Amino acid sequence: MAFERAELDDMIERWLQANRDGEKAGNWRNLADYYTEDATYGWNYGPEWDFMAVGRDEIRDLAIGLEMDGLDGWTYPYQSWVVDEKTGDMIGLWKQVFEATRPDGSHYALDGIQGSWFKYAGDHKFGWQRDFFDYGNVTALFMEMITDGVITDGMTARMTRVVEAAQKRQPLPGWYRAGQSPVPMW
Template sequence: MTAFPRAELDAMVARWLEANRECEAVGDWRPLADLYTEDATYGWNIGPDQDFMAVGRDEIRDIALGSEMGGLDGWTYPYQSILVDEKEGMVVGFWKQIADAKRADGSPYEVAGIGGSWFRYAGDGRWSWQRDWFDLGNVTAVFIEMLKAGVLSDGMKRRLDRAAAGGPIPGYYPRGEAPVPIW
């Protein structure tokens, strides 16, 4: 691993957070792809038998930030804490997942537990990889609660329909068979 100046990593984190706020505001996450190297990878685990992996900036833009974030317009992902390791060129951020829809009591729908992203910095203001984690059980519970309340977005309903159809979904792989390992 290559060491990077702390100021460079701090500037990258600030740039990343600002880009996230801009994407949240317009409901389109795809512009974040510009902050990855051309050959970057972005993945997460989907449960005991499945992983997601996007390989290359185009797949990150189209699949991870396009299809997979589709239906989450209006959601925010405020970072709660960020750890920077300039010796290893890594950043870990802990975030919440908060919907724009509100419960009858006025509280927002929010995914319980801890979500986060682990990044490897490549230099030149770009990530070479990102790995996310979140509690799939809590995510599912919130989506079901929102569906029952009639506040799930049309985009998220389309995503759920796509998953229920049982056909292949781009970027989804049986555990251990993704083109790039999670670890």
């Protein structure tokens, strides 16, 4: 299904503003309004785990709720977009930057390439989203922040939740063994 470029550009602007609003609030649940009722949203957590939210409610409650809770103070500035009007594929490349700075003045930020691949469904809604980032770099950055004493209470709680689930050998909501999510990752 082909889409008008102006509609896709308008979607990008609406999405960027909603992201900025979520960053200011430290709560991104407002983004759920930009997905169809049956949308899916997933990403990979390294060699063992995938995350997948199925439906707008799970996207709100799990993907941009539980998974992003504790990330207040972070911004996700989009750097560039690649858009295909014929297919509705939209790729947004973003950075993940924390408000605290290192002794050298640079912000704690995720290295590597981060982004989201969206499938536009019309009516200013996405039918699905898949994020990509280097999980090894995430781990290294969080360890640096712990060592430097700049980790927030919210991030500590988030990491504790993951560790406790691993100790119990119980996946968190939305976490699936790699390749076993309820809808295909790609």
